[in-house]
Amino acid sequence: MTKTKPLFKLADVSKVFTTGAGDFTALDKVNVDIYPGEFLGIIGKSGAGKSTLLNMISGVSQISSGEVIYTDPADGTTQPIHALDQNELATWRGKNVGIVYQSFELLPMLNLVDNVILPQDFAGFFQRWKSRKLAQELLDEVEIGEHSHKIPAHISGGQKQRVAIARALVNDPQVIIADEPTGSLDTKTSDRIFKIFEKLVARGKTVVMVTHDMNLADRFDRVLHIVDGVVSTPELDGNGKIKPADLRAIAETEDDEAENLKGVKLDPIITTGNTHKKELAIKLDSVIKTYVGPAGEFTALKGIDLEFNYGDFVAIVGKSGSGKSTLLNMLTGIDHPTSGTVTIGGNNIYDLSESERAQWRGKNMGIVFQFFQLLPTLTMVENTMLPMDYTNTFDPAERFDRAMDLLKMVGLEEEAHKFPDSLSTGQQQSAAIARSMATDPSIIVADEPTGNLDTKSANTIINLFNKLSADGKTILIVTHDPGLTRFTHRTITLADGLVVNREDEPELSVGHSQTDQLPSPDHTEQPVPVPGD
Amino acid sequence: MSTIETRPRWQKVFLDLWENRARTALVVASIAVGVFALGTIITSYVILAEDMEVSYAESQPANIEFNVIPFDQSFVDTIAKIDGLADVEGRHRAVLRISQDGGSTWQALRVVGQEDFTQSNIFVHHTIEGASTPGRREILLEDRIRNELDIAVGDNLLVQLSNGTTREMPAVGFVLDQGVRGGPNAEPHAYVTLDTLEWLGRDSSFNQIVARVEGDSNDIVHVDEVADRVEERLKKRDDRIFRRWTGTTREHPMESTVLAILGVLGAMGALMLLLGSSLIANTLNALLAQHLRQIGVMKLIGAHSRQITAMYLSLIGTFSLLALLISIPLSAWGGFALANYMAGLLAVTVQGFRFIPASIATQAVIAIIVPIAAGFIPVRSGSRTTVARAISNTAGQGGSSRESRLDRIGESIAWIARPILLSVRNTFRKRGRLALTLFTLTMAGAIFIAVFNVRESLNQFINSIGDLFIADVIVDTDRPYRVDKISQTINEVEGVEFIEPWLFASSEIQIPDSETGEALTMLAPPADSELVAPRILEGRWLIQSDTKAVVIADLALDRVPDLKVGGLIPVEINGGREELWEIVGIFSFPDPNGETILGYVPYETIAVQTNQIGQGTSFRVVTKDQSLTGQQLAAKRINDKLDEAGYRVRNVEAGKEVTESAAEAIGVLVTFFMTMALLTAVVGSIGLAGTMSMNVLERTREIGVMRAIGAIDTEIMRTVILEGLSIGFISWVFGAVLSFPISVVLLRIISEAMINSPLPLHFSVRGFWIWLLGVLALATIASIIPARNAARLTIREVLAYE
DSSP states (O other): OOOSSOSEEEEEEEEEEEETTEEEEEEEEEEEEEOTTOEEEEEOOTTSSHHHHHHHHHTSSOOSEEEEEEEOTTTOOEEEGGGOOHHHHHHHHHHHEEEEETTOOOOTTSOHHHHHHHHHHHHTOOOHHHHHHHHHHHHHHTTOGGGTTSOGGGSOHHHHHHHHHHHHHTTOOSEEEEESTTTTSOHHHHHHHHHHHHHHHHTTOEEEEEESOGGGGGGSSEEEEEETTEEEOOOBOTTSOBOHHHHHHHHHHHHHHHHTTTTOOOOOOOOOOOOOTTSEEEEEEEEEEEEEETTEEEEEEEEEEEEEETTOEEEEEOOTTSSHHHHHHHHHTSSOOSEEEEEETTEEGGGSOHHHHHHHHHHHEEEEOTTOOOOTTSOHHHHHHHHHHHHTOSOHHHHHHHHHHHHHHTTOGGGTTSOGGGSOHHHHHHHHHHHHTTTOOSEEEEESTTTTOOHHHHHHHHHHHHHHHHTTOEEEEEESOGGGGGGSSEEEEEETTEEEOGGGOGGGSSSSOOGGGSOOOSOOOOOOOOTTO | OOOOSSOHHHHHHHHHHHHTHHHHHHHHHHHHHHHHHHHHHHHHHHHHHHHHHHHHHHTOOOSEEEEEEEEOHHHHHHHHTSTTEEEEEEEEEEEEEEESSTTSSOEEEEEEEESOGGGOOSSOOEEEEEOSSOOTTOEEEEHHHHHHHTOOTTOEEEEEOTTSOEEEEEEEEEEEOTTOOSGGGSOOEEEEEHHHHHHTTOOOSEEEEEEEESSOTTOHHHHHHHHHHHHHHHHHHOSOEEEEEEOOSSSOTTHHHHHHHHHHHHHHHHHHHHHHHHHHHHHHHHHHHHHHHHHHHHHHTTOOHHHHHHHHHHHHHHHHHHHHHHHHHHHHHHHHHHHHHHHHHTTOOOOOOOOOHHHHHHHHHHHHHHHHHHHHHHHHHHHHSOHHHHTSTTTTOSSOSSOOGGGGTTTTOTTSOHHHHHHHHHHTTSHHHHHHHHHHHHHHHHHHHHHHHHHHHHHHHHHHHHTTOOSSEEEEEEEEEEHHHHHHHHHTSTTEEEEEEEEEEEEEEOOTTOSOOEEEEEEEOOTTOSSOOOOEEEEOOOOTTOSSEEEEETHHHHHSTTOOTTOEEEEEETTOOEEEEEEEEEEOOOOTTOOOEEEEOOHHHHHHHTTOTTEEEEEEEEESOOSHHHHHHHHHHHHHHHHHTTOOEEEEEEHHHHHHHHHHHHHHHHHHHHHHHHHHHHHHHHHHHHHHHHHHHHTHHHHHHHHHTTOOHHHHHHHHHHHHHHHHHHHHHHHHHHHHHHHHHHHHHHHHHHHSSOOOOOOOHHHHHHHHHHHHHHHHHHHHHHHHHHHHOOHHHHHOOO
């Protein structure tokens, strides 16, 4: 790795987003040099600003201040990326940068060969036979050549990611930028993809990769750690690896954040006390879920047996692809198990029709979605009243007062007549929780309820759940953040579609800190992220 | 689907078309409908404009016609010597009653007698079937009669003679005669030789002169100059000229009317295209919104804005080409069919199916320009979007970012449930899309309601004609009969309640400083008649004490200078001496043919002046059963009874038949407009269905959330359908308002084209209600499929966890 002249030079780069709740600084005066031929990892938790940084490098987003300079290693000419217009950026990217996203971003109607050669067409390099031959070679190189005439829908996620890498390479760019390329893949596939990048670096390509997976930190040439838009460079040992002390320091910082969740004053909870603690609420018996798609069969749940009582506060954890959201779908009656039974309150919920289940769900189960999912044309109070209308619970005359009480409980009384757009993400999440309690359900299921929240908001939410659980509600939280598990009564850990002991989960048993898996530090809410962030 | 070896970006364009066939079909259909409508009208316009001229000229039309008192061949020869005439022929025009069912039903026909049809050079018939000329004791019929009376070549027809006896003669052929005036409303014609006419007990002399001029027969000034010379010669023989008509060789008398109507249809076609283009704009907007992420990806991997623009404009161009492939042959066929139909009504022959270059060129231009114009802004803004925005998770969602009153509609109304609020607010969410959808539906509704208003106005017009023929059965006789005697006979017919005698008199209004007069047909009902109720525009109706008083048709105002109520006009009755008659009233009777002025005069006065006291030539009968069938039955019985008693009956007609034929002609016209209005409504509802589909597609996530918090299938469907109904209702309100000016303009054009006179506008409440129900039904239908799709979405699909 030559460290003569940097390929990219980022000087005092800042990015400020304007949101409904005010300005939010995603990157704060970042100074980074990226050198030709290096494998640079950018690590940090969701919302830290990693993808924003990547977008600044690739010219996808405009910077608010500072400069990003690209130096062509061939002739030493420099180009101010921040000053290029959209078309100039497209030309520059087409020739110099290959981009790989977590969500692959293949064009769905084109076959794999056409997807790969599309950048050649736009850059003016397209030659009918030569380009197709090259695409086939690249697909062979990423070991998917035999599927070259399939469309993306007919291959698996890992295969799509390999196609995206082939596409990124087709114009022989100097640099490959990859945003969480392994984020949605299982461990084995992730490793396979990562090795492809390592091979590219070995061939002299520069790879800049964003990841929240600390396990990969040791495999990069260099790592940038990003927290709250501030970039730091951990010290490396003689082998070019991050010093253990630095890893521990990062972990301790995030543990401190987790500690902040304790000791928060509780607000009164509005429930009718219609549940009975310690009685069996939910029972899953040999639940298997297999998805059948053009890419073949995939078993997301491989035989789950679980029981939850009223009053339980349970965390379901596991990394992406472990099956936890599928489990959530089974618990909420959102998706049918391939086999096995789900009994809630003594009834097999899959004996009900879709509409009956919707009514049952509305009355008995509150769902908090990761991205809130408030209806944008209704105000906060109207959103909160909606489940009562749908399920005809509570007298119509009482509904408004109840909705207001619930909003007051989550601190949104003042915002009751505002639309979701004008609120921060934390406020929207709080409103989603208020809505989940509208019909006074006995079970609340929350999907990553603190994933997009600052510490203060997260504190409020966790305490709320604690109190609800104390009142006899069953609270199930799905999260990839083991830091939350210390506040719950039980933790169910999933890996590859099976319930495993905490100690059995490989990702969780490593010796170093799980930096990216802890609550974010206290900062204002983030804007809606671009892919990967 | 195997793909052709081409650049991947064009491969994407092709696959965007192919893989989304339903969307491609929707966009292509919306372009094709408007282009087809306009192409059809242009095709039939050009065909009719060209072929009417050719067909009319080929028939060697008369330039001059005079209806005069009888004359013979030697007088024709005298006229032929007048300078400037190329051809002159004498004809006999009379009315005959024929029956094709052995005498059960009778039909009055205008019969034209000529010496030798094979020698005729004026208004040469175009043979449709059978013989082209009638032989001795044979009858040739106008083609229109074939369907009306279900007659075939070779059928024997009974012809009633004046003395009541009948003769049998074969129908030898069917022809088109462009000498028939009045278009589809004209009385049916038949043709016999003069000796046949004599055999039928009629006068074999001529009573009409038809002539063609030498020189420029398309110069109406020249034609009129020659006609003046002919008239001068006619007056030397006898002053009584009942009718004069002049025209050029090229211009069919109905051409301007037909082309005006086609012009209106063309305007509606253009409007439909405009509506289609708003639908295209909506669909392309949605398409670009759906493709925003793909656009972002393409820009991310090196695509320029202009490359993206070119791709999507090519996509639109392909939509246009596909639409053209459909519209060009269909419009050629549709235009020819329309032209052929209208030509049939006018006895014109069209030259055969053909493609009209002007129509194809116009279709090509509009099919390319309109969609590209409609799609250019969304394509441009889509291609210029930043990569960051294009690939963000919020791209293409939501509506206006600024809050407005519409966002909070219903907030202060406590009793409105949130699901209803959702529907109402969702209606106003995508304002641009809503505006385009509303525009389409509003125009459809406005035209629909306007067509009803126009129909109502035309019906009122027909009713006003009907007010002149209130009797259930009208009996016209060849000569005057004593009222008491004929009434006794008619009264013997079952169901007859009342008989009223009328007299007729031919007269002429003498115009000062002019050698010609204006023919005035005097209708003389009893002053207290309840069987005539014309719409009096000025003055009053006849009263018992009136003597030389006339209530005259408003047509006279255009023909006779200084005519006014209270004024005196010089009139000659039956060629007698000139007398002054007082105009006591003017009534509305816009005569479509504009030839004869009608005037109502007191029965008693005419009876005295024509020596027909206690007699009548027309008898208005009131029957018990006043339905059309009842009237027709009574007419048949009266006819049989009078025949049996030896009366010389010219015609017996059910009262409602008089208005029936006018109503039929109007019905055809209204059907055309209604078809266009319905097509517009179809375009509108396709637009609404497209809008609702797009709305549902964009809100699948929200629908999943609604399900997750307890909404059942019917709630989801109700939310979507209610939104569609809200759009439908709003469009109805706008459409109802807009229908007023459209009604005025449409009626003006139609009435000017049909009767050369503007008609008063009457509103049809029914039109407003029918459209309200129609648009709500269309909105429901247009929303049902999107609503069902919405209800079928499972939460897993829309929230897609993994």
